[in-house]
Amino acid sequence: MEMSVQIMRNILSNWGFFVIGAAVQFLMTPFLVHRLGDMQYGIWILVMSFADFLGLFDFGVSGSVVKYVAEFRAKNDSDGLNRVCSSAYYVFLAAGMLVFLASIALAFGFVHNFKISQEEISDARWVMLIIGFQIGLILPFGFFTGYMRGIQRYDHVAGISLALLFIRSLLVVVLVLMGYGLVAIALAHLISTIIGGTIRAIYVFRVNPALRLRPGFITRNELAMVGRYSVLIFLYFLATRLIFSAGNLVIGYYLSAAAITFWAIPQRLADELRAVTMCTGVLQPTVSNLNARGEDVKVRKVLVNGTKYLMMIVLPMAVAYLVVGDALISLWMGPKYAGTCYGILVILTCAVTTNISQFTSTQILQGIARHGCTSYVTIFEAAANLALSIILVKKYGIIGVAVGTLVPMLCTNLVVIPWYTCRVTGFSMRHFFKEGLLVPCIPACLFGVLLYAASRMIGIDGWMEFLTVLAVCLACYVFVAWHLCLSKQERIERWKELVVAVRSGFAVMRSLFLSMHSRPEKSLP
16 A cells, blocks of 8 residues: 555656646747747757667666666665666766767767858857757756655656746746847756756755765776666667657758757657656566565556556557647647648657556566567567668658658557566466456547547537646546546556555655755765
8 A cells, every 4th residue: 555655656656747838838839839939949950859769878777777776775785776876876977978979079070060041040059059958957967856756756856847847937937038039948948957956965965965976986886787687778768759859850851950840749749648648657666676575466567557547648648649639739829830840749649658558567677677579579669660660761751750650669669568578577469458458448549539520519619628628638538548448446446545645745845945954864875
């Protein structure tokens, strides 16, 4: 019960940040597109695509921080914790320096190869340098975020991130309204990163004053331990980042920077599906704990239930994109974008939903340190994605890039990864597909039929009609899914855990404030 409540609280905290963050991004996107124009906004998306790759210079160490902080705390091994944390932190620091050097090379040796007008090249280079410096700081600061997740304070991570989101968004709006462009926006991101990193560092040293990050604590054994675990996660995230960022790069190279905007709008919506999924990414330390105690039955239970609950949450969003996505884009960005973007949204939604179906499986494999196969499979998927996108973009344009993303994703996430996960955990693949994937699809299909009928009968001409139809249909979906997908015992248990987690959630910000001002403890928490 206690473990379930902790998981529930972490997920709810992440969702709270996601909902507010999604609302802010939802408002910011049309604001920036219309204020900056298609060309400048396309340049911003292009630079941020490079930034996504630069963020991979942590070489997967962030995942090892979460795992080993949880492990050494469970063992009450303060010396071992200092050694592994020092090894991870200085890897982050070296990676940050490499990132800044890479951003210089990209700014002056690569950006001009894209179809960007000559008068915009200078701004694009400055933005690349500033964002590169920002990512270079995010990496060492990211150690402290990983530590907070390792002690399962995802709620405090979300609280700090929410405050920074408001600061950064306010800065961006003010600067754009004052007439400043991309360089000022990049500086706003840099400032918020410095503030957030400083707050997280203070938090960690307040919680554990015995923590020491010194080069003298680094040993070959700790570096090897961190490296063995991290390299496979690095390969996985590298491939994943390529899969979801390759579209921007291919379109920018073969078409134009302005064309990226027509890809970025549906991709932004598809990314919200992934963001909902990432909010549930709190299972790794729990699975590591269960695996260390030899409780394999509970690991299998986490696998099937985690997949089922995740699909129950994601599927109605995906169905809504498929059924009324054109109306959503038209109301959000304007009719100009609806026609071109809707077809891309349909394809990307199918691709991302397929990927999400194996998110819990990926966490399980990382938690039990059997994630090598998923890393290699995802690398193959990324290579196939890039090759297909390049081939298809020449003939079919942006739609071809979307298809190039979808096809490899269907193969890996509906065949290879579920087969490997079930084999490693000793779970029935038939039972996994039936309970984890098929059962949630039934209420989702009913929701789609109801939403289609309601939207056609009422007609969606404004936000009021759109939100009303969606809310009524979602209420019907929740009722059906709650009774169809969950047994009576599950409903009772999940409701109790939800009530406890929500009550504790009201105290998140208060506990964060107290933790920053409380007297330091002498022992390891």
